[in-house]
Amino acid sequence: MLRYLGLTSLHVASSAPRISASFADCDDIRLADDHANAGNADGDYRHDSSIRGPLVTKLKSFVKLDVNEVEMLEGFCRNSRSYEVNHNLIQEGSNPGCIFIVLSGLAYRFKLQPDGHRQILGYLVPGDICDLSFTILDWADHNVSVLVPSRIAKFPLRKFIDSVATSVNVTRGLQLAAHLDTVIMREWLLNTGQSKAEQKLSHFLCEMATRLKKVGKISEDGWFDFPVNQVMLADTIGLTAVHINRTLQRLRRDGVILLDRRRLNILDMRRLRATANFEGRYLNSLDLVS
């Protein structure tokens, strides 16, 4: 029952004014290991997500999985460790030879240009894999780094490909996961093409909130860890940090969001979505209808 206590304490903590660890890895370490072989009967999703780890939760939103398939996915996550801030998981131009699965924390994809410009290309929340495209070409065209202390599983690419091939459902689930990455990227293209800073920023906040909510990282009172600093926000949506700062201030002044010490609370989602022109559908468009 210790495991449940661990979970409970997490949930309780989340209504306290500050959750220091929901993004850090300490909470989830035991979960990932203790419950690897659990094989519980299907419960509700919130329950599942905590017990089974985020990868299973994510794939279960795409496809039905039997016990063996869940076991396979958990096997991918068994060998995990904690990475410190700024650890480079994948280097542009390298051949990683393995895939990484984010179990807790936050990672990001980015490119660097000779002129110093850093463009952030995407974020990886718990349950996300980097990089499924290695099953096609084991050569990275961009970097992946860790944003906060994160627990991340590593699994040999060759074994991964062979395992996945044994299950139609897992194969399809992972294909859909990869496709969702593409869909999100297209939405980013749409968003960065917008002219106004407030709209771009709002859209990004909407997306992150929606994705984090899906993996249970937002507490009931609406607060969630949001460790993306203003320089990163700038490199994400293609503005300067100073301008990000002023845009955030406007959102705060208008009572749309609260943002303090790397924790965010969206007070007026309706308004944020409106200014963002945010249609969350693309994030759920691949989900099972059932």
Added chain:
Amino acid sequence: MLRYLGLTSLHVASSAPRISASFADCDDIRLADDHANAGNADGDYRHDSSIRGPLVTKLKSFVKLDVNEVEMLEGFCRNSRSYEVNHNLIQEGSNPGCIFIVLSGLAYRFKLQPDGHRQILGYLVPGDICDLSFTILDWADHNVSVLVPSRIAKFPLRKFIDSVATSVNVTRGLQLAAHLDTVIMREWLLNTGQSKAEQKLSHFLCEMATRLKKVGKISEDGWFDFPVNQVMLADTIGLTAVHINRTLQRLRRDGVILLDRRRLNILDMRRLRATANFEGRYLNSLDLVS
């Protein structure tokens, strides 16, 4: 030998001041049909590209193909027709049930927002397929339209998937083609994140020139059809048409490009690449090393 005459006339025409048809479909119609069953021995690539059609050329840059595999690809292109400007190939939210292969001309992917903003997400040059992701999910998250009169092949999705599955090389070639689309999209994200109009526009021109050159659409004297008007350029890189106009003028005044009546000539590629921070490597990174 009529076929060769057809080719020759195309090549000759390309050194004349104006090539009216290199983007239009009339030239390629016969090629696609007449040579579907040619099965020539391997010649040099330039030769292949004209005779075999752009799809085979493209995949041959990724993988080695035997006669049967070439035949399969040509089979995909056999049922082709000409589409007029602005014909909508794929509608957001629809289930096309087939794939389209651009044989000649130019098509583009785009999204429309409620506020009227149109974002162009990518261009399809001859040899490009839309959309390989339908093999995963037959549901379009964006639109695809035709920019100039274009010859485009249509092939049933179900049959496509089954055929492809019979060949390891074709499967891998198509996977790489899909992956290249992703790589290009990431580069767009990098590019649209840049701050300066001149850089963004230059980068886009570099990319299009490089891709079109690869499929033999640029004549020896450097001219090529470039039917992307200033409104579309604006919607591509996220600026207004007026600003595009002024940026183009600067590029012309500086002697970097010539652009007249939908035909473009890049006079100073070195300078264009420099202002664009363009590293064409990403476009060739999946090619066979051989």
Added chain:
DNA sequence: CGGAAGATTGATAACTCTCAAAAATAGTGG
């Protein structure tokens, strides 16, 4: 020829960047 679409121009407003400095916060070791 005549209308439609596309390109160009000018003036002005709005937005975003740059630079530099100060304030607040986070992280570290004593």
Added chain:
DNA sequence: CCACTATTTTTGAGAGTTATCAATCTTCCG
């Protein structure tokens, strides 16, 4: 727990870039 440093956030002023709007000119096409 405090002191100290590094990082991050905030502020201000001014310059530079881009958007907006409306009009004119050019090209395209039937």
